[in-house]
Structures are given as C-alpha cells and as structure tokens.
Amino acid sequence: MHKAQDYYPECPEVFLVSLARTGDRKAFAELVQRKQSSIRNLMRRCCNDYTLADDLTQQVFLKVWLGLRKLREAVKFNGWLKRVAVSVWLQHIRKKDALGGAGEMTGNELPQHDTTGMVLDLDRALVKLPNPVRLCVVLSYHEGLSHGEIAKLTHMPLGTVKSHIRNGSHQLQQLLSAYGAPTEVQN
Amino acid sequence: MITDNQDQLLQSVFAEARQDLDGEALTARVMAKTRRLLYLLAAGGLTLAAFVLVGTWLIFGLSLLEFAVLISQFLTMTLVDLGEGWLALVFMPVNTIASLFIVTAKALHLGWKKMVGASFKS
Secondary structure, eight states: OOOGGGGGGGSOHHHHHHHHHTTOHHHHHHHHHHHHHHHHHHHHHHHOOHHHHHHHHHHHHHHHHHHGGGOOOGGGHHHHHHHHHHHHHHHHHHHHHHTTSTTSOOSTTOOOSSOOHHHHHHHHHHHTSOHHHHHHHIIIIISOOOHHHHHHHHTOOHHHHHHHHHHHHHHHHHHTGGGSOOOOOOO | OOOSSOOHHHHHHHHHHOOOOOOHHHHHHHHHHHHHHHHHHHHHHHHHHHHHHHHHIIIIIHHHHHHHHHHHHHHTOBSSOOTTSHHHHHHTTTSBHHHHHHHHHHHHHHHHHHHHHHHHHO
8 A cells, every 4th residue: 555655756846845844754855855956066066065065955954854844835945945055055154264264165175076077167167256256156057046036145235246246257257268159248 | 047147158057067966865864864853852852841840849849848738737637636546537537627628618619509599599
C-alpha cells in the first residue's frame, strides 16, 4: 500500500510548503531536494568556495525550517527563500568583515573539480568584484531580479544598486570578453 | 523574469554556469541537522521547565507546605474530647472541624434549595 509521502515528489510546491509548515519533515525534505540546487548555485556565485556554499545553503534551510510557520502565504515561499539566502550571505560577510576584513575573496578557494572552464572563469571574474557589487550582479544575472527587488532584498538604495550592477557588469564584460564580443546594454 | 538593463553576454554566461546539482547528500545533512535542532529545542524546553519548577518550589514551596500542614492540622482538630477509647475511634471521622464544615455546607445547601423551592411554589 502506498503512503501519502510516496506522492510528494509529484506534489505541487505550494502543497509541500503547506505540509512543511505543519511540521511534516518529509515534505520539507522534498522542498530541500527541489530548491537546494538553486540556492547552492547562488551561494557558489556569491562566495566562490563550494564547501562554504554548501554550509551556507544548509544554514539557509535550517533558518527556513525554523521560520516556516511564520510564512503566512505558501505561494510566497520562493521569494522568502531568496530573502533568507541573501540574509544568510550578508550575515556571513559581516561576520567575516568583523574578523578582520576577510570579506573579499582571494580566489584560492576555487574548486578544481566538477566545473567547466567557463564556470571557473565566471567565478574567477566574480571574485574580483567587491562583495556588494558581486551580490547585486549575481542577484540580477543569476536570480533574474529587478533593480527594485535587489534594493528591497539587500536594503541598499536603488541608485547604489544600479551603479553596482553597471560597474560590476562592465568589469565582468571585460574579464569575460573571451566568451563573446561585448554587446550593447539592452533596454 | 527579465530585469532592468542586462548584458546578453553576461546573461548567457550566468545561464550556462547554472548547474543542476545532485542534492541527496545535502538534503540528508539538512534533515539530520533539523532533527538535532528539534532535540535541542525539546531539551532546552524541558530544562527551562525544570528550572521554572525548581525555582517556583524554592520560592513558594516551603511556605505552601507549611500552610498546607497548618490547614490540615486545623481541620483534623477534634470537636468533642472523647478520650482514647473505642468511642473516640468510632466517632473520629465526624468528630473534626472538617466534618463540621461539611455538615454546615450541606445544611446551607439544603436550606438554600428549600428557600428557592418555596419561592417558586408561592
């Protein structure tokens, strides 16, 4: 006889979120399974250290587990998950900064396995950007968020976000120019 | 979702860099941590409850106990001194202040019922 949990992999996300909010651990596990890739990719682009990215991803999901009951509308889960991920990353940066300006990545942590050359090049190029610029660029290009959404998420002024993305994009274009001729900025 | 102003080259590089990562191990680690967190929260809650109970007992326990002893001593005081013979043993359950209270309460209850019943009749 099939258990209800056997059907979780086919369940809509909103349903899983609602179940997880009631304390259903299996539903939460399924949510983690579905969302981990996106959060890990985001963290990898942000921190350039795959082990650290996995640790931060775990922190994100623990925070989600603890705060899930406070989420009023299950349909807003994705946006909320992104907010939690960004806040975990910002906390990490602040902690590193407090430990002595170690916020900027050196690129020594870059992984040497399971990655294509292009991913490595992108991560190497991202390493060269200051933390706030990198975060804005990653949220814009990786997560596809609008400038307004990034400003809301990072609590930065909209003008600052725009200038970070403009400067960061310009730097990245130069560093990644080998992958194609730089194109004009589209409106 | 297309964002404000985006460069096509960067868009394509970021899109290609997005990998579909296998999450079995990570999910297992997260779930193990949530389990540990649940145990920790439960242990924390139990410890807090124990501290509150012990604290309450330390603050109010002794005085409450003394009060309870005084009350029980008062209620078991004999009404009529019947000595220590068999008569005292037979009447012991009803020869206390507590039994006086019970009898009084019962009488008041009956009287009240009679009064109320009488008023309804009239």
